[in-house]
Amino acid sequence: MxxxxxxxxxxxxxxxxxxxxxxxxxxxxxxxxxxxxxxxxxxxxxxxxxxxxxxxxxxxxxxxxxxxxxxxxxxxxxxQPCSPVEEQLAAMLAQSQRSYRQALQTVRQKQREQTDQRDLFAHEIKNHLAILRAQAEE
Incomplete structure (x- = not known):
């Protein structure tokens, strides 16, 4: 104990x-x-x-x-809480879990947006490099 x-x-x-x-x-x-x-x-x-x-x-x-x-x-x-204190603690725990899930969802959404922006940037860079390479060969 x-x-x-x-x-x-x-x-x-x-x-x-x-x-x-x-x-x-x-x-x-x-x-x-x-x-x-x-x-x-x-x-x-x-x-x-x-x-x-x-x-x-x-x-x-x-x-x-x-x-x-x-x-x-x-x-x-x-x-199932057995006392008012347990009920209050359970409510606080549930609220904490909800805010944690919401924060986690926000972070995941930001990560997705950053990944999309990085992929878009990489695609744009590749396009410009391909154009430069084509011009250099001519």
Whole structure:
């Protein structure tokens, strides 16, 4: 798995992780201020941390599966976006492809025109050379 995937995934999960850390920190602070047994805090960690880990693993697996699916579907024409972000990205990709095709068509047209002009120039030069050669033989 590449670095950019993990970086983007972590940025996506950062609000959840920060919220979890803030809430557990708040519970730890309440336990300290009200002199509650430390067992409350340890039970909180014992029961909530495995759920958080399962949640994070599930989001990684879903994201990787979605990334693989997107990679396969983008190569075909039957791409179906699953979120507004994917829909916007697909529209941007389609627009980019259209502008690329248009630019490519313009370049090919200019190349054809240049080839035609070069061929016409070569034909004209040959005609003049043939006339000069004929005059030189006379």
């Amino acid at each position: 590449n670095k950019s995937f993990w970086k983007l995934w972590l940025r996506d999960q950062l609000p959840l992780l920060i919220t979890y850390l803030l809430l557990t920190g708040l519970v730890a602070l309440l336990c300290y201020l009200y002199q509650l047994p430390i067992a409350i805090f340890t039970d909180l960690l014992r029961f909530s941390l495995p759920l958080l880990i399962v949640w994070l693993i599930a989001t990684v697996l879903i994201a990787k599966r979605r990334q693989a699916l997107l990679t396969r579907q983008l190569l075909r024409a039957d791409f």
